[in-house]
Amino acid sequence: MKITKTNGKLNVPETPTIPFIEGDGVGAEITPVMQTVVDAAVEKAYSGKRRIEWMEVLAGGKAAKQTGEWLPQATLDAFREYLVGIKGPLMTPVGGGIRSLNVALRQSLDLYVCQRPVRYFKGIESPVKHPEEVDMCVFRENTEDIYAGIEWEAGTDEAKKFYNFISQEMGIDKVRFPETSGFGVKPVSREGSERLIRSAIEYALAHGLPSVTLVHKGNIMKFTEGGFKNWGYQLAEREYKDAMESGKLVIKDCICDAFLQNALLRPQDYRVIATMNLNGDYISDMLAAQVGGIGIAPGANINYDTGHAIFEATHGIAPDIAGKNIVNPASIILSAVMMLDYMGWGEAGELITRSLENLFCKGVATADLARFMKNGRSVGTREFGQTMTDTLS
Numbered sequence: 001m002k003i004t005k006t007n008g009k010l011n012v013p014e015t016p017t018i019p020f021i022e023g024d025g026v027g028a029e030i031t032p033v034m035q036t037v038v039d040a041a042v043e044k045a046y047s048g049k050r051r052i053e054w055m056e057v058l059a060g061g062k063a064a065k066q067t068g069e070w071l072p073q074a075t076l077d078a079f080r081e082y083l084v085g086i087k088g089p090l091m092t093p094v095g096g097g098i099r100s101l102n103v104a105l106r107q108s109l110d111l112y113v114c115q116r117p118v119r120y121f122k123g124i125e126s127p128v129k130h131p132e133e134v135d136m137c138v139f140r141e142n143t144e145d146i147y148a149g150i151e152w153e154a155g156t157d158e159a160k161k162f163y164n165f166i167s168q169e170m171g172i173d174k175v176r177f178p179e180t181s182g183f184g185v186k187p188v189s190r191e192g193s194e195r196l197i198r199s200a201i202e203y204a205l206a207h208g209l210p211s212v213t214l215v216h217k218g219n220i221m222k223f224t225e226g227g228f229k230n231w232g233y234q235l236a237e238r239e240y241k242d243a244m245e246s247g248k249l250v251i252k253d254c255i256c257d258a259f260l261q262n263a264l265l266r267p268q269d270y271r272v273i274a275t276m277n278l279n280g281d282y283i284s285d286m287l288a289a290q291v292g293g294i295g296i297a298p299g300a301n302i303n304y305d306t307g308h309a310i311f312e313a314t315h316g317i318a319p320d321i322a323g324k325n326i327v328n329p330a331s332i333i334l335s336a337v338m339m340l341d342y343m344g345w346g347e348a349g350e351l352i353t354r355s356l357e358n359l360f361c362k363g364v365a366t367a368d369l370a371r372f373m374k375n376g377r378s379v380g381t382r383e384f385g386q387t388m389t390d391t392l393s
Contacts, residue, residue: 005307023088025317030329033385045348111301114140123360124292125372139200140280200274214253215275298334
């Protein structure tokens with residue numbers, strides 16, 4: 001059955017159909033483990049009254065092999081029709097070839113929020129002294145900035161034409177080496193910025209979180225990143241004045257390089273982050289490193305207006321370890337927890353989170369984490385998932 005959205009509310013049946021992309025590389029290992037864990041948690045949390053009907057759709061290498069297309073229209077149609085889905089990692093050649101499949105999915109469905117919660121799990125070894133103080137949710141704009149960037153390669157006719165235009169028509173004289181310069185333009189709009197920042201504010205208010213921080217480089221890029229900051233403050237003043245005056249909401253901002261320092265020195269000062277695309281990429285991975293790495297970092301791509309959402313493993317396809325039963329499935333498992341919460345099935349998500357932390361506290365983990373734990377015991381991918389399933393409580 002289909003999940004729908006009416007009057008701003010998500011309607012989730014007892015047996016929703018969830019489209020999923022297995023993923024390339026390690027995707028073939030982590031996705032089945034995630035499904036097993038989720039199915040067990042849903043069964044336990046709701047005594048068999050609810051269950052997920054998984055529907056595989058194709059993208060990436062598996063799709064190319066079976067259909068000749070990297071991202072079939074049928075896959076986009078399925079995510080559009082069923083609203084909520086989940087995916088493993090997908091390959092994208094570097095330096096040319098097909099476009100990024102992840103970006104294509106986000107832009108085709110207008111999934112303008114990349115949501116990355118970052119929190120510490122007891123038992124995980126961290127390179128910082130107090131990882132437990134890291135508890136943030138990053139809202140990264142997902143459709144503009146460099147994701148919609150336009151570039152011209154150095155030495156091409158297009159680059160020369162672009163330079164001639166900005167120098168002759170616009171009077172720009174800052175390009176020191178025009179003959180060997182590549183050029184790029186990034187669009188940042190008021191509408192795109194406002195809907196991202198509004199989602200972050202709504203999240204903060206819904207979860208009783210004290211602040212939303214706008215992270216930007218507006219001291220240098222005054223009309224793109226500076227525009228993002230200014231539009232955020234204007235939005236808050238226009239739509240959330242009562243919440244700010246009552247103290248329920250604090251809006252602040254921070255230059256992105258200063259934020260990267262502050263997030264190490266005073267992470268407790270930040271709870272919800274709203275930022276542009278490139279900054280959000282840096283921030284999410286830096287924060288993940290403080291709490292154990294990208295292997296346990298969940299993520300989601302959401303359009304809060306239409307209800308469309310695709311949850312995903314945030315790491316790559318890791319071809320060097322694919323098929324060896326050693327990859328950590330925690331990223332996609334925790335992304336599934338986000339999916340369950342989004343669906344209103346938080347009880348099942350809580351069972352999974354509790355089981356995961358209990359295992360970490362006992363030193364049970366896949367090799368990437370276990371080797372750093374005191375008395376760590378390494379288990380395989382499938383074994384880790386089975387142990388999670390056996391210890392849901």
